[in-house]
Amino acid sequence: MSKTKKTLPSGVGKVLKRLHYPFDVILVSVRWYVAYSRSLRNLEEMMAERGVDVDHSTVHRWVIKLVPLFEKAFLRHKRPVGGSWRMDETYIKMGGQWKYLYRAVDKGGNTVDFLLRARRDRVAARRYFEKGIERNGEPETVTIDKSGANLAALDALNAKPETPIRIRQIKYLNNIVEQDHRAIKRMVRPMMGFKDFRCARIILSGIEIMHMIRKGQMKGDNSRSVAEQFYSLAK
Incomplete structure (x- = not known):
């Protein structure tokens, strides 16, 4: 041994x-x-x-x-992603309560980044964007749904840079990320809900890694x- x-x-x-x-x-x-x-x-x-x-x-x-x-x-x-992001959050059950997995893909369907948060609000959305930008660089465009929290987070980020991120609130353009959520949710379903936030974050990271490898990233x-x-x- x-x-x-x-x-x-x-x-x-x-x-x-x-x-x-x-x-x-x-x-x-x-x-x-x-x-x-x-x-x-x-x-x-x-x-x-x-x-x-x-x-x-x-x-x-x-x-x-x-x-x-x-x-x-x-x-x-990891291969670089494109500058046009489609961002959305999906629900993950943990200890009988819903938590929120923030995710984005570029227009080619490549995963940009992901972040599990306990709440769905402006603070959580901003933390997601900061993490995504730190790892992938600043996007040219971000497409979101009608979420006021996501919009507020982007507006806060745009208050600083000289060249602000272009924001689009067009739901049908986000179909690509909503469909991509399904691959993650399909994996999570048999796990019968996570009991611990830290373990959930780690396991979801493993699932996301496999998903990106399958997509050639x-x-x-x-x-x-x-x-x-x-x-x-x-x-």
Whole structure:
């Protein structure tokens, strides 16, 4: 087992203190959870069918520990997005209450960024835009629905720059991001609602990473499979 630890990437070795399973088993389990509409108990059964006896809580722990590392790695390899953003928020249930996942795509359907917030208001919307701009640069145009909170957030950002962001409030132009929400919501549904905000944020990050890889948003050899691209983030 010590030999296996020596072969681990340094970042992974820091978060996985003890390896009771081969690293490839861990990677497969994490990818399956964020890539497919399956619950943790489904994964426990699927691994058992393959001769691997692992508890669903162990898989959950692997996801929570490794996904933040994968997200950092993915950001270094993410392709640039376009300057025309379509932004909207969708509902995510957590502990029996609705929380809000802010998301945007460019006009080509590429994911710009995402942010889970407890409230749906101007502060949350502004934080989302600040995060998106920090990671992707300032957009030329942002299309939103009739949300007053989103408009207020953009107006606040436009109070500073010399060249303000063009704002469009045209609902039908946001169909592309509303359709993109469905891929995320389809993944979340079998998870039966999140219990913890931090865990929800991490798991949603993993789901978003897989979604972006599928859309071809990762730099590198596009001849590699989606699984191979995901596993490369652990190197």
